[in-house]
Amino acid sequence: MNDRIFITAQDVAREAGVSQSAVSRAFTPGARIARDTRAHIIATAERLGYRPNLLARSLNSGRSNMVGVGVGDLNNPFFVQTLQLLSHRLDEAGLRLLLFPAETGGRPEPSIHEILDYRLNALILLSVGLTSDLAEECRRAQVPIVLYNRTTTNPDASSVISDNMVGARTIAAHLLAGGHQKIAYMAGTEGSSTNAQREEAFFSHLSQQGAAMPLLEKGEFRMEAASAATRRLLARPDRPDAIFCANDVMAIAAINVARYEYGLDVGRELSIIGYDDTPMASWPTFSLTTYSQPAARMVSETVRLVHNLQGMPSAHENVVLEGSLVVRGSSRSVTMKPA
Amino acid sequence: MNDRIFITAQDVAREAGVSQSAVSRAFTPGARIARDTRAHIIATAERLGYRPNLLARSLNSGRSNMVGVGVGDLNNPFFVQTLQLLSHRLDEAGLRLLLFPAETGGRPEPSIHEILDYRLNALILLSVGLTSDLAEECRRAQVPIVLYNRTTTNPDASSVISDNMVGARTIAAHLLAGGHQKIAYMAGTEGSSTNAQREEAFFSHLSQQGAAMPLLEKGEFRMEAASAATRRLLARPDRPDAIFCANDVMAIAAINVARYEYGLDVGRELSIIGYDDTPMASWPTFSLTTYSQPAARMVSETVRLVHNLQGMPSAHENVVLEGSLVVRGSSRSVTMKPA
DNA sequence: TTTTTGATTGCATACGTATTCACTCAAAAT
DNA sequence: ATTTTGAGTGAATACGTATGCAATCAAAAA
Numbered sequence: 001m002n003d004r005i006f007i008t009a010q011d012v013a014r015e016a017g018v019s020q021s022a023v024s025r026a027f028t029p030g031a032r033i034a035r036d037t038r039a040h041i042i043a044t045a046e047r048l049g050y051r052p053n054l055l056a057r058s059l060n061s062g063r064s065n066m067v068g069v070g071v072g073d074l075n076n077p078f079f080v081q082t083l084q085l086l087s088h089r090l091d092e093a094g095l096r097l098l099l100f101p102a103e104t105g106g107r108p109e110p111s112i113h114e115i116l117d118y119r120l121n122a123l124i125l126l127s128v129g130l131t132s133d134l135a136e137e138c139r140r141a142q143v144p145i146v147l148y149n150r151t152t153t154n155p156d157a158s159s160v161i162s163d164n165m166v167g168a169r170t171i172a173a174h175l176l177a178g179g180h181q182k183i184a185y186m187a188g189t190e191g192s193s194t195n196a197q198r199e200e201a202f203f204s205h206l207s208q209q210g211a212a213m214p215l216l217e218k219g220e221f222r223m224e225a226a227s228a229a230t231r232r233l234l235a236r237p238d239r240p241d242a243i244f245c246a247n248d249v250m251a252i253a254a255i256n257v258a259r260y261e262y263g264l265d266v267g268r269e270l271s272i273i274g275y276d277d278t279p280m281a282s283w284p285t286f287s288l289t290t291y292s293q294p295a296a297r298m299v300s301e302t303v304r305l306v307h308n309l310q311g312m313p314s315a316h317e318n319v320v321l322e323g324s325l326v327v328r329g330s331s332r333s334v335t336m337k338p339a
Numbered sequence: 340m341n342d343r344i345f346i347t348a349q350d351v352a353r354e355a356g357v358s359q360s361a362v363s364r365a366f367t368p369g370a371r372i373a374r375d376t377r378a379h380i381i382a383t384a385e386r387l388g389y390r391p392n393l394l395a396r397s398l399n400s401g402r403s404n405m406v407g408v409g410v411g412d413l414n415n416p417f418f419v420q421t422l423q424l425l426s427h428r429l430d431e432a433g434l435r436l437l438l439f440p441a442e443t444g445g446r447p448e449p450s451i452h453e454i455l456d457y458r459l460n461a462l463i464l465l466s467v468g469l470t471s472d473l474a475e476e477c478r479r480a481q482v483p484i485v486l487y488n489r490t491t492t493n494p495d496a497s498s499v500i501s502d503n504m505v506g507a508r509t510i511a512a513h514l515l516a517g518g519h520q521k522i523a524y525m526a527g528t529e530g531s532s533t534n535a536q537r538e539e540a541f542f543s544h545l546s547q548q549g550a551a552m553p554l555l556e557k558g559e560f561r562m563e564a565a566s567a568a569t570r571r572l573l574a575r576p577d578r579p580d581a582i583f584c585a586n587d588v589m590a591i592a593a594i595n596v597a598r599y600e601y602g603l604d605v606g607r608e609l610s611i612i613g614y615d616d617t618p619m620a621s622w623p624t625f626s627l628t629t630y631s632q633p634a635a636r637m638v639s640e641t642v643r644l645v646h647n648l649q650g651m652p653s654a655h656e657n658v659v660l661e662g663s664l665v666v667r668g669s670s671r672s673v674t675m676k677p678a
Numbered sequence: 679t680t681t682t683t684g685a686t687t688g689c690a691t692a693c694g695t696a697t698t699c700a701c702t703c704a705a706a707a708t
Numbered sequence: 709a710t711t712t713t714g715a716g717t718g719a720a721t722a723c724g725t726a727t728g729c730a731a732t733c734a735a736a737a738a
Contacts, residue, residue, distance in 0.1 A: 004401055004481050004652075008694055019718045024696055031696095034716055049479050054456040055403060056694035059394045060723050062343055069438075074423045075618075084413045087440045091450045096457075099408075099438040101426045111430045117393040118435075140388050142343050260623040279414075284599040285624045347724055358688045363726055370726095373686060395724035399693050 007050045016044040027052055058119065067095050067306060068115045068123045070102030076249050078276040079126050085299040093303055095121060102128040116141040122306040124148055129192060130157055144309035146302055151193045151318060158316045160301045162323040164197035167291040170325050171273055172205040175242050178332045180271060184215035184233050184240040186226060186250050198246050215240055219250040226250035230257040241270060248274035248281050251288055271331035287329035294321050346389045355383040366391055397458065406434050406645060407454045407462040409441030415588050417615040418465050424638040432642055434460060441467040455480040461645040463487055468531060469496055483648035485641055490532045490657060497655045499640045501662040503536035506630040509664050510612055511544040514581050517671045519610060523554035523572050523579035525565060525589050537585050554579055558589040565589035569596040580609060587613035587620050590627055610670035626668035633660050
């Protein structure tokens with residue numbers, strides 16, 4: 001069927017007058033082989049244009065040195081940033097990144113099943129929910145799971161998140177300090193731990209402080225849904241004076257709608273706050289107040305987990321990092337006098 | 340070293356009372372095997388939790404069904420969009436996407452060398468220049484190359500681009516029709532075919548029409564460089580009344596600087612035009628006039644090429660697709676009366 | 679009834695590398 | 709001079725699958 005011809009270790013061995021084992025050893029750091037022999041073999045290999053077949057190596061060693069990375073929504077710059085960092089960090093760690101679309105329209109992709117059969121060192125899910133089916137399948141395929149920006153109660157998976165409770169409470173406090181009277185929460189994907197934690201902490205902090213129950217709309221972490229949600233909020237007679245959006249993408253959609261469809265002065269008439277601190281948030285057009293997730297550290301922790309899970313597949317860990325509030329112009333910080 | 344234990348075809352064979360070949364055939368569509376035998380084997384396999392080892396399969400067949408995708412700058416939404424489309428299309432085609440960072444600070448990554456040893460079906464470079472060294476290396480590794488959004492004179496590579504000459508000329512004509520007197524061109528990465536074609540066509544069309552030679556600044560296709568370039572242009576005594584930026588990212592940087600640092604009314608006092616038609620371009624804040632590159636079709640063509648190159652590694656092709664001008668508010672279309 | 683056909687199946691081997699084991703031989707220790 | 713040591717090497721085998729080849733056997737053709 002296939003007629004591609006490659007130079008193998010056998011060929012090099014023949015040409016160099018040694019055994020195939022010797023060639024293998026010449027390319028294995030720390031293997032027992034004489035200085036001169038190695039030099040000679042390397043030279044011959046170079047001359048013949050030999051390259052070790054990584055598939056064969058992986059098959060032999062039982063691991064592919066590849067990490068599967070499932071991503072849900074690349075329209076979210078936070079995940080693009082993460083993916084970028086991840087590709088570099090994994091690269092530095094000598095691991096290859098197998099990217100696959102994790103869900104299309106909410107349903108998990110079929111390809112994820114096939115991916116697992118590559119003897120992956122680990123599976124990283126970027127903001128993708130973990131079904132128990134998938135967890136079970138990974139267990140059987142002996143592929144450790146690391147959730148990024150999601151948690152789970154499943155003990156068979158690790159996770160790396162930032163402290164959503166603290167973040168949401170900090171934002172609630174910031175809004176109260178700004179003297180906002182009518183606050184709204186724009187929720188992300190229902191059922192995601194990320195949204196659940198932010199929503200829960202936001203509502204409970206407001207309630208603890210004796211503030212009114214916030215309005216609630218669903219934006220699914222996505223631009224279009226968030227635009228629609230914003231319209232519903234702003235069309236109300238008792239229009240809110242502050243919206244906390246569960247991520248930056250929705251916040252930017254909200255700003256666009258508020259400013260260009262309702263002519264509102266965002267930051268004065270209406271405060272809008274996001275979550276993530278995406279690069280765009282700092283652009284002057286948006287100047288978005290938001291809660292920064294430490295992407296670089298989150299990625300570092302993720303890669304560390306992947307490494308740790310190599311030896312001990314069951315050494316699962318749930319990492320929670322601290323973020324920080326970034327105040328910009330889209331929210332007012334001090335109470336305004338009534339007009 | 341490694342103690343992971345997997346169920347192999349051998350195990351299934353023993354359990355089902357058949358040979359290993361039979362098991363293999365049971366999982367190979369179109370193989371000669373009896374209906375009942377197959378059913379029995381599949382059932383046994385299911386029961387034991389058997390999954391075929393794709394590494395072994397790839398080693399045997401000589402191709403990994405993986406495609407390497409090298410990406411330079413994920414800060415550019417056009418490539419994010421492309422990556423997104425690509426991940427779905429490749430998936431549908433039964434191919435896996437091996438993502439790797441193609442260049443860090445201008446220099447190609449070392450990992451690209453290692454990637455090639457995975458018996459890739461093809462290597463796709465997203466807006467990354469092809470050095471002759473790399474081309475040679477791919478030739479030896481027998482991995483066909485497809486350049487996306489770049490061309491090359493190298494006959495060992497295919498390419499998919501949109502017609503940059505037509506695009507740039509169309510924009511030049513649009514600016515002239517708008518009565519602009521002092522036009523500037525903000526260049527992308529020097530030495531890239533993409534920039535070369537746009538620059539060449541833009542300049543030559545203006546010159547053919549008897550317009551003045553445009554100003555030239557370099558923005559490297561990147562936001563920060565573009566902001567700096569915009570400042571240099573707008574600080575001039577003979578400030579331009581139009582800037583054609585060689586991509587959307589730079590155009591948006593230019594809008595931000597013009598509007599928030601120089602207080603200019605973009606679209607009236609200063610026309611700014613981009614290239615790509617990134618999702619952001621249509622946001623009301625920017626309302627960017629730009630030239631649309633047909634990402635979906637470009638990706639389809641790319642995947643088609645990857646398929647075609649399977650059998651005939653030398654059947655290289657250079658595909659050029661048509662784009663279209665998208666006029667929005669950031670440029671004026673009609674001549675304005677002098678104030 | 680004999681021959682032909684064609685569908686199933688197992689055996690053996692290939693894919694290309696890493697690694698264990700046993701062996702050789704020179705240097706060091708006794 | 710003899711034993712011990714240890715470095716260096718090759719032969720053999722394992723990793724898990726796919727497939728060419730030959731063998732088997734029942735059905736169909738003669």
